Amino acid sequence: MMFSTPAKALLGALSLSTVVSGFYLPGVAPTDYKKGDTVPLYVNRLTPSSNEKSPELRSVFPFDYYHDKLGFCQPKNGPEKVAESLGSILFGDRILTSPFELHMGKNETCKKQCGPKKYKKKMATFVNRRIWQNYNLNFLVDGLPGSYVDNTGTEYFTQGFPLGYLDTPEPEDGKVPTPYLNTHYNFMIDFHEIPSRKGDPRYRVVGVTVQPESRQSREDNTREFGANCDSEEPVSLSEEHETEVLYTYSVYWRPSKTAWATRWDRYLGVENPNIHWFSLVNSAIIVIFLTSMVGMVLLRALRKDISRYNQLDINEDVQDDSGWKLVHGDVFRAPKNPMLLSILLGSGSQLFFMTGVTIAFALLGFLSPSNRGSLGTVAILLYTLLGFVGGYVSARVYKTLGGEAWKKNIILTPFLIPGIVFAWFFFLNLFLFMNQSSGAVPFTTMLALIGIWFVISVPLSFAGSWFGFRSPIIEAPVRTNQIPRQIPPSIGYLRPIPSMLLAGILPFGAIFVELYFIMNSIWFHRVYYMFGFLFVCYGIMIVTCSMVTILMVYFLLCSENYHWQWRSFFTAGACAFYIFLNAIVYWVSKLSLGGLTGNVLYLGYSALIGFLFFILTGTIGFFSSYFFVQKIYGSIKIE
Structure with a gap:
């Protein structure tokens, strides 16, 4: 659907491929990239969600990605707003530029994003609270939302990926769950090659998945991208003292046979x-049954009533019968x-x-x-x-x-x-x-x-x-009639509330x-x-x-x-x-x-x-x- 803060985009359904082949509707024209071209990655709001361990929803507030207490990395010249439609603004989308640098076809491993960022007590409390509430990050690459892949390799057909995770979903034996912040993002981007007559191939983005991880990475200027991501120790923000966090990411490009026209199929599959x-x-059975019942009851009753009423009008010696005809002089009263x-x-x-x-x-x-x-x-x-x-x-x-x-x-x-x-x-x-x-x-x-x-x-x-x-x-x-007819008292199911x-x-x-x-x-x-x-x-x-x-x-x-x-x-x-x-x-x-x-x-x-x-x-x-x-x-x- 996409109603104010909790509203989500209720977007189009079937594709008229035989009718619209040869042109694209506004806003959906494909973008072709050469090898090494910059592919923009935009960030959207943080949204509350659920997972298999915590199926209930714990919040309804989306937050701006660059909220002060989240402490995420920003572009050098500050984030810039991306043009949005009226519906997008009303329903809470806040799309902004990001410091992520993606280059078509170029794999990059353990790339420093920014940091170390210092998280003080208030920031740590805010972030840990959002992790407990199962908030998701929402990234957009060439208009495609990043989807999450769990540990079993099953791709979710939902947008976004977790801000962090809890070591246990609920308190156990008096132990409070420890929240871990995801500080490293593995981008797996699928691309489709478009042959060119000039011999210079073009590429289109047809899929984006993100595998977030919590790693205590550290700066290392001796490495190509300025960071060392070898540590597998997760990052937990302390609410007692300051915590330093280094944000990193890796980008992997994968050739795909998926055509650009069908790249949204993974997101738009019918759930259950x-x-x-x-x-x-x-529902169809209910309608058929109800329509048949109403049709049979009303047609038989009305035909009988109309025939009887018309016969009563012909024979003046017979008194008027009871029923809906008696109120003909009042039924259209204002x-x-x-x-x-x-x-x-x-x-x-x-x-x-x-x-x-x-x-x-x-x-x-x-x-x-x-x-x-x-x-x-x-x-x-x-x-x-x-x-x-x-x-x-x-x-x-x-x-x-x-x-x-x-x-x-x-x-x-x-x-x-x-x-x-x-x-x-x-x-x-x-x-x-x-x-x-x-x-x-x-x-x-x-x-x-x-x-x-x-x-x-x-x-x-x-x-x-x-x-x-x-x-x-x-x-x-x-x-x-000028004088309203007296109405007999209603009984049973004809009373207002029961009916x-x-x-x-x-x-x-x-x-x-x-x-x-x-x-x-x-x-x-x-x-x-x-x-x-x-x-x-x-x-x-x-x-x-x-x-x-x-x-x-x-x-x-x-x-x-x-x-x-x-x-x-x-x-x-x-x-x-x-x-x-x-x-x-x-x-x-x-x-x-x-x-x-x-x-x-x-x-x-x-x-x-x-x-x-x-x-x-x-x-x-x-x-x-x-x-x-x-x-x-x-x-x-x-x-």
Whole structure:
């Protein structure tokens, strides 16, 4: 996915090789090197992760690579920022130049990076804490993230490699684990040769793996690269006295048959594909069963009801029957708070189209993984441009519901929901600033977002509202009575809370497994690239939300309760309750954050995600129910 500090890049899926052969999408053009050319290595933020010995997540704060207390080597002229996209900045990427010197095809062993660096007590405590929290370093070589190879030689398909390691994952027999800092990096870089017509071959980087080690290296000017890495004694930073550390690295170039076009395959392999297929089949079965049940029940019941009601109208001596026809004079009565409902539906429509188009772009491969933050950038721009849709839907729904405060509607539509989201995001961002996290969005970026919103989205929303209010209202197929009909008391599952809880669990069940992988991607900073599964799950969620809400609305109308508008919104929106509940279970079972700030951030971002899901699924439920109600009441004869 790539949501503020804990957000990770949710990047493109399938490659249309037959269509795009002959050109490259922006940001993914290959770079050719001659032998001996400098290959830049950039450093990114430090991110919390997990490993087999410590599977739980212990932090949610990313840190800048050049954080003062980390003490890493810097370039001679100081680090320089690398241009980043808006999405990359929002999601915490901080890409900077580094002092590492890599030359194409040139192997270099035990090369001094800098040092000795002196670690005092505060620095040692900070670094040891990050090692205990399983932080990863993230390097980029020619746009490829460095991956880690464990002692068994199995390559992980995740980005980053450990800052250090513990001699034991947990305290044993009262012994506190000793953290060891990785001070030596072995870069294994795969390259692919491109024949040249001039006889001067070119090379492309197609793979980067890093094997970090903890070594007490020492300076040795008699050696070619100024260091001696023969010692295998690990480095442990003392929290009692000063520790000197010499950082070194080695570079090994390996020829590879991997083509440049497929170099990302190792990072984008589907994790546990059998589980994904099982989830997809399970969700499809739920949809088929639910759709069949709703179809059979409603078609048989509605045909019988419509036939009976029409027969009753022909025979005037027969009294009207009970059921959903009895509320035909009230079913299109305006609900309470039509202003708020119309604004929620406008914002939900924006989210609906933004999510669908973004996933479709990613599925078609238009969001390259080497163009970091592209998915987030596209999502933000789409939501901004879809302000016209939000304004139009909000205005037309409000007009149809009989609203008269059109000026208030026009103003609140582009400001209410985005204002709540931005205020909550800004509040959580303050915690990141206080912890000096690289995930904190810079103030200038915040101002840029506000500027984009006011310059693009707000005018588009106003324009959409203008067209919405000028459009005719959606005519109801029946007339509304002047005096509201008395509603009998609801019993059992038709009461608001039981009906919402019962209906909300089905859409959640359809997306539960895919949601688990997305949450892992977000909080454990892994690449999520299974947009084929996500696209299908998104469609399944839409169908499930629609069907279950229609069924509940039908039962509600049969009980002579015509307050279906808000009920349909909350019934489908109840899926968000289960999403937040799932986040709580995930928090208890998978996380061990410690401290107030980390827990506030996790729960805060989970609540924000749940809020957006509530608006999205609620909008799907309302409009599906609205078209259903329009259809059934348009099919009966009313005198």
